[in-house]
Each structure stands twice: as structure tokens, then as C-alpha cells.
Amino acid sequence: MDPLPSWNDGAAKSGILDFVARVCAQGGPDFVAPAERIAAFDNDGTLWCEYPLQVQVFFALAEVKRLAQQDPSLLEKPAFKAMIDGDVKTLMSLPKKDVFEPAFATHAGMTVEEFHANAWRWLRQAEHPKLRRPFLRNTYAPQRELLDHLRANGFKTYIVTGGGIEFVRVVAQQLYGIPPEQVVGSSTRMKLEDGADGMVLRKLPELGSFDDRDEKVVNIALHIGRRPVFAFGNSDGDLPMIRYTLGGTGPRMAWLLHHDDATREFAYDRDFRLSALRDGLDRAAELGIGVVSMQRDWNRVFADGDETPNGGNA
Amino acid sequence: MDPLPSWNDGAAKSGILDFVARVCAQGGPDFVAPAERIAAFDNDGTLWCEYPLQVQVFFALAEVKRLAQQDPSLLEKPAFKAMIDGDVKTLMSLPKKDVFEPAFATHAGMTVEEFHANAWRWLRQAEHPKLRRPFLRNTYAPQRELLDHLRANGFKTYIVTGGGIEFVRVVAQQLYGIPPEQVVGSSTRMKLEDGADGMVLRKLPELGSFDDRDEKVVNIALHIGRRPVFAFGNSDGDLPMIRYTLGGTGPRMAWLLHHDDATREFAYDRDFRLSALRDGLDRAAELGIGVVSMQRDWNRVFADGDETPNGGNA
Structure with a gap:
């Protein structure tokens, strides 16, 4: 049975199947011990749709009005102001870190459990404004098959995301089996409180780690303590993690997903400031990174429900 | 077959065996899904000997002379000076964080791989000055049996240590199967470098996290993202982690190891500044924490090789 039915036959699909087979061939030259089979996946734009804004930024849009009422000084920050105004154009023009700041601020003051409940309340019903489908149905079918295939072959699959660690944890098991x-x-700092209800962790309005670019590698070392052998991303923010993965000894594989499918999803790369793919495209061949074309390599995009053409207007 | 042969019959042993059986009894009132079976163990003094100084502090003692030659200003710091002077008394009187500082400084400037190699070079041959045995033979047999028993019953076993994350990783698989x-x-900050040999992470002379007391809980949330159901420590530095563990819903269990065996190991608790057990002893019953007596509950202390009486002089 084909473990990757949503992938079209071609170099990407056969490359992945061949790599996994080689890594698992006991006694073969490319055998990798199961404990070392670490696969790292970006989330936004790699496992689910991130256009025109990351899911967590849409969440922040919904949350931020409540915050600005409590603290009007927030309106002095461009990303907050743009959110309140519903000004997606301005948001898309700001640096990624600025745009995520309100998303992290929406954690502040809550316990981890409260944040989970709050995020889930939104996530379970919120819809993507252009695709007109629940965000939770915007995961990519081919990637879910790939995660399953890796795990069936002894890989431990990790998400290494610029998004908030607690936000993604709310859905990672259900959506990806992770x-x-x-x-x-990314994470906020936290404080342990010893209250009437026992010990709880409260999220502080202070960034702990912005898990993008080099910081992804630092956090892989901190959390995993091993160099992955397989990595999948979709933007220049994933390049350090991908290059770190490919830089180890023994068999290695890494991919960038190219969003070139304006009919079924969106077409964007170099000019998408929030998550540009520029160096990655220019240097993929030189660095030994494979490029997966959504249009060419996937016969199905979304994991859940019908494909709804979005009108082609990225 | 008895899964805990180094444990004497008694409340601790039967309590542990009973807890594990209840948690695994499908359909029973205390069943815990395998994914939620998280066990957190302190390392120093819980899984291996930490007296009169933690293993990593002995390592720092060996390393710090080299550092002070490069940077004589280090001698202005009391812990560095005491180390150079071999002044264990002064070291034992300083706050834990100060004493660990040189240990973290011995990482600085090295890549993670270089640090591993350097630590391993020392660890594989260094001897405990009082017990006159290699440090690697100072792990506790009863705890290794307990880790095995938990894993055999679907638990995921974690070390949550005040020691350096990279230092402990050098030996955790071999000694504990972790x-x-x-x-x-605890961790230093790291920096990603893109050099001739590819991408490497270099450790900076800057503390990232001192994983003690409340910070243990914060790091459990960050790394594990679940509240453990089982915890084991030996000092007040472990109390927040233990109380956080016990504070969840459903079946919970936590233990403190009491070092009361001056014949086979050491006897210390309230006055051991580097890792005092004071509140833990006073409040164990009130907080629902079990106390394991090394002398009473363990028929064997060290996992590897003969017990060598140390003369009883803690």
C-alpha cells in the first residue's frame, strides 16, 4: 500500500520513500539507529496554511481588542494598532517578530491551563477568512501522511515552530499525532504561583524565546539534544534548522515546501515578509535541499474535507 | 520476579509497586493513559551520589584552573577562588547557584560537541575522593531498578536536574537508560555559528536557566508540557516540582530520598547547604510526600560494584 497517496509520483516522493527505506535498512550503509531518527517540521506554512497571516496572528486579532481596552498604551505599537484597525496590509509589511508580539501578549496573565482553554475555544470554531473553512481543516494531507510514514519507520517527529509552543500544543496531538x-x-516567560488551588504556572508578558532562524537550532539542542536527520520547512526562517540537519554525518534529508498553488491554496515566496522564501529558493541546490512544489508534487492539499478553490488571489 | 530487588520490603516499596499497578490497571479507577505517565527524577543525590559536592562541581574543580589562567579576574569570585584553593569547606558554605557558576563557566566558548567530549574525558576516569570509586559507579541500584520498572509499565522517565543539561546528557543514556x-x-545560552565545518552551536558564558526550585517546574512545562504523575527528589530544591506533581488531578505519587546512611553512603539533610532537605522533612506528611530512608529502605546502595564503607564520616 502506498504510504503517501496524496503525493504525486516524482523526485520528491521517491526521494522521501527511498531515504526512509535506506535509513531503516539494518546492516545497510545508511542505517540510522532508531534513537537517532529525529525529524523536525516547521508548522506554519509547512504543516498547515499560514497565508495571509499565521493562524496565531488571527487568534491575536480576535484577542487583542480585549487587551487594548485594559491597556490603551498598546495602541502605540504598530502591530497592535494594525490589528485593532483590521489592517492586514500593514501587518503583512511589519517584521515577523513585531507581528507575533501581540500573539505572545495574548498569553500574559493567564495560567498555562487558562491559555490552552482560551486558545481552544477560538481554534475549534474560527474560520480562515479567505478559504472559508475552519483553520483546523487547513492542515496538509501529504504532510500528515509523511509524519505517519516517518513514525511507522521509527522516527520521532517534532514540531519546531516560530509560533507559540503552548498554542501549537493545543492542537498538535489531534492534528499531527505529535x-x-x-x-x-516560541515561549513567554512563566512564573510559578503557589495559590489556593495549588501550584500553577502563570504566563508573563515577556518573551522567553522567539523560535525563528538560529533560535530554532538553539532550541533543538536544548529540547532534543540531538541533530535531526530529517527536516522540513517552508521559509528562510527554517534555513538554519535545515542546514544544521544537513550538516551532520551520515544520511540526511531536508525539504522546503514551495507555495506555488494559487488555485488550491496560495502562491507566495520571496515577497511574503512574514515568512519569506528567498535564500532558500536561491540556494536550495547548492545546499542540498529539496524543493517540494505544492502544485506539482501534491495531488491533494488539505487533509480534511474538500478542496475549495480560493479564487487564485493570493 | 521482584522488579525492585534492591528495595527492602516496607511502605516505600509496596507503595511504589501498588501505585504503578493501579495506574496501569485498564478500567480501574486510577488508570492513567500511557501518554500521561510522566515521571520526573532529580539527579544529584536522587539517582547518584552528590556528597560532599555534586559531580559537576568536582568536574569544575578540575577545569577551573585552566580557566583562571586565561582570566585571572575569575579569582575575585568566591566560588572560583575556593575551587582553586581546593577549599571544599568554603564551597559547601556558599549558595548553590554560586557554586554551580564555575561549573557553567567551564562550558563557555566550547561547542556542544566539544563540551561533551571534554566532560566525558573527565567522567570516564574521575574518582570520588571519599568513596574512592569512579563517579560513574556511584549511581543508586534501587533507583535504576525503579526507572526500569516505570518504563516497563509505560512511563516516560525524565531527569529534571539542577546540574547542566549537557553534562548529564553525556551519561544519562548509559547510566539510566534516559x-x-x-x-x-540548567543551561548556558548558545550561539549558532556558521563556520568552515558547517553549523555548530557554541556555549556562551551566560546562564540560560538555573534549573532549581520553581525553575524546575517552569522547565517541565517548557520541555514536557505535561504535569508529571510521579516525582522523586532529595532536597528542598525539588519541592516545587514535587508539589506541582502532586497538585494535579488523579493518582499522583512523590518521594524524597533521605540520606541517612553514613555507613554505606553519607548522612546529611538540614545542614547541607548545597542541597538541604529541611522543609521537605518538616512538611512531607502534610504535603503527602513519601520519605525513602536509604538506610531502612535500600538493601543495596550503589548500582555498580561493591559497597565500600566510607568510614561513616559525612
Whole structure:
């Protein structure tokens, strides 16, 4: 049975199947011990749709009005102001870190459990404004098959995301079969409180780690303590993690997903400031990175429900 | 077959065996899903000997002379000076964080791989000055049996240590069967470098996290993302982690190891500044924490090789 039915025959699909087979061939020259079979996946734009804004930024849009009422000084920050104004154009023009700041601020003051409940309340019903489908149905079918195939062959699959670690943990098990301890992401600082209800962790309005670019590698070392042998991303923010993966000894494989499918999803790369793919495209061949074309390599995009053409207007 | 042969019959042993059986009894009132069976163990003094100084502090003692030659200003710091002078008394009187500082400084400037190699060079041959045995033979047999028993029953075992995360990772698989991704500990900041040999992480002379007391809980949330159901420590530095563990819903169990065996190991608790057990002893019953007596509950102390009486002089 084909473990990757949503992948079209071609170099990407056969490359992946061949790599997994080689890594698992006991006694073969490319055998990798099961404990070393670590696969790292970006989330936004790699496992689910991130256009025109990351899911967590949409969440922040919904949350931020409540915050600005409590603290009007927030409106002095461009990303907050743009959110309140519903000004997606301005948001898309700001640096990624600025745009995520309100998303992290929406954690502040809550316990981890409260944040999970709050995020889940939104996630379970919120819809993507262009695709007109629940965000939870915007995961990519081919990637879920790939995660399953890797795990069936002894890989431990990790998410290494620029998004909030607690935000992604709310859905990672359900959507991707990835448990919380295998989610690495951006984080706020936390404080332990010893209250009437026992010990709880409260999220502080202070960034702990912005898990993007080099920081993804730092956090892989901190959380996993091993160099992955397989990595999958979709933007220049994933390049350090991909290059770190490919830089180890023994068999290695890494991919970048190219969003070139304006009919079924969106077409964007170099000019998408929030998650540009520029160096990755220019240097993929030189660096030994494979490029997966959504249009060419996937016969199905979304894991859940019908494909709804979005009108082609990225 | 008895899974805990180094444990004497008594409340501790039967309590542990009973807890594990209840948690695994499908359909029973205390059943815990395998994914939620998280066990957190302190390392120093819980899994291996930490007296009169933690193993990593002995390592720092060996390393710090080299550092002070490069940077004589280090001698202005009391812990560095005491180390150079071999002044264990002064070291034992300083706050834990100060004493660990040189240990973290011995990482600085090295890549993670270089640090591993350097630590291993020392660890594989260094001897405990009082017990006159290699440090690697100072792990506790009863605890290794307990780790095995938990894992055989679907638990995921973690180390949550005040020691350096990379230091403990060097030996955790070999000594305890715990892979690097299940070691949580203190850490230095790191920097990704893109050099001639590819991408490497270099350790900076800057503390990232001192994984003691409340910070153990914060790091459990960050790395594991679940509240453990079982915890084992030996000092007040472990109390927050233990109380956090016990504070969850459903069946919970936590233990403190009491070092009361001056014949086979050491006897110390309230006055051991580097890792005092004071509140833990006073409040164990009130907080629902079990106390394991090394003398009473263990018929064997060290996992590897003969017991050598140490003369009883803690």
C-alpha cells in the first residue's frame, strides 16, 4: 500500500520513500539507529496554511481588542494598532517578530491551563477568512501522511515552530499525532504561583524565546539534544534548522515546501515578509535541499474535507 | 520476579509497586493513559551520589584552573577562588547557584560537541575522593531498578536536574537508560555559528536557566508540557516540582530520598547547604510526600560494584 497517496509520483516522493527505506535498512550503509531518527517540521506554512497571516496572528486579532481596552498604551505599537484597525496590509509589511508580539501578549496573565482553554475555544470554531473553512481543516494531507510514514519507520517527529509552543500544543496531538513534549516553539516567560488551588504556572508578558532562524537550532539542542536527520520547512526562517540537519554525518534529508498553488491554496515566496522564501529558493541546490512544489508534487492539499478553490488571489 | 530487588520490603516499596499497578490497571479507577505517565527524577543525590559536592562541581574543580589562567579576574569570585584553593569547606558554605557558576563557566566558548567530549574525558576516569570509586559507579541500584520498572509499565522517565543539561546528557543514556531529549537541566545560552565545518552551536558564558526550585517546574512545562504523575527528589530544591506533581488531578505519587546512611553512603539533610532537605522533612506528611530512608529502605546502595564503607564520616 502506498504510504503517501496524496503525493504525486516524482523526485520528491521517491526521494522521501527511498531515504526512509535506506535509513531503516539494518546492516545497510545508511542505517540510522532508531534513537537517532529525529525529524523536525516547521508548522506554519509547512504543516498547515499560514497565508495571509499565521493562524496565531488571527487568534491575536480576535484577542487583542480585549487587551487594548485594559491597556490603551498598546495602541502605540504598530502591530497592535494594525490589528485593532483590521489592517492586514500593514501587518503583512511589519517584521515577523513585531507581528507575533501581540500573539505572545495574548498569553500574559493567564495560567498555562487558562491559555490552552482560551486558545481552544477560538481554534475549534474560527474560520480562515479567505478559504472559508475552519483553520483546523487547513492542515496538509501529504504532510500528515509523511509524519505517519516517518513514525511507522521509527522516527520521532517534532514540531519546531516560530509560533507559540503552548498554542501549537493545543492542537498538535489531534492534528499531527505529535505529543506536547515533541513541540518546540516560541515561549513567554512563566512564573510559578503557589495559590489556593495549588501550584500553577502563570504566563508573563515577556518573551522567553522567539523560535525563528538560529533560535530554532538553539532550541533543538536544548529540547532534543540531538541533530535531526530529517527536516522540513517552508521559509528562510527554517534555513538554519535545515542546514544544521544537513550538516551532520551520515544520511540526511531536508525539504522546503514551495507555495506555488494559487488555485488550491496560495502562491507566495520571496515577497511574503512574514515568512519569506528567498535564500532558500536561491540556494536550495547548492545546499542540498529539496524543493517540494505544492502544485506539482501534491495531488491533494488539505487533509480534511474538500478542496475549495480560493479564487487564485493570493 | 521482584522488579525492585534492591528495595527492602516496607511502605516505600509496596507503595511504589501498588501505585504503578493501579495506574496501569485498564478500567480501574486510577488508570492513567500511557501518554500521561510522566515521571520526573532529580539527579544529584536522587539517582547518584552528590556528597560532599555534586559531580559537576568536582568536574569544575578540575577545569577551573585552566580557566583562571586565561582570566585571572575569575579569582575575585568566591566560588572560583575556593575551587582553586581546593577549599571544599568554603564551597559547601556558599549558595548553590554560586557554586554551580564555575561549573557553567567551564562550558563557555566550547561547542556542544566539544563540551561533551571534554566532560566525558573527565567522567570516564574521575574518582570520588571519599568513596574512592569512579563517579560513574556511584549511581543508586534501587533507583535504576525503579526507572526500569516505570518504563516497563509505560512511563516516560525524565531527569529534571539542577546540574547542566549537557553534562548529564553525556551519561544519562548509559547510566539510566534516559535519552537526551528526556533530560531537562540548567543551561548556558548558545550561539549558532556558521563556520568552515558547517553549523555548530557554541556555549556562551551566560546562564540560560538555573534549573532549581520553581525553575524546575517552569522547565517541565517548557520541555514536557505535561504535569508529571510521579516525582522523586532529595532536597528542598525539588519541592516545587514535587508539589506541582502532586497538585494535579488523579493518582499522583512523590518521594524524597533521605540520606541517612553514613555507613554505606553519607548522612546529611538540614545542614547541607548545597542541597538541604529541611522543609521537605518538616512538611512531607502534610504535603503527602513519601520519605525513602536509604538506610531502612535500600538493601543495596550503589548500582555498580561493591559497597565500600566510607568510614561513616559525612
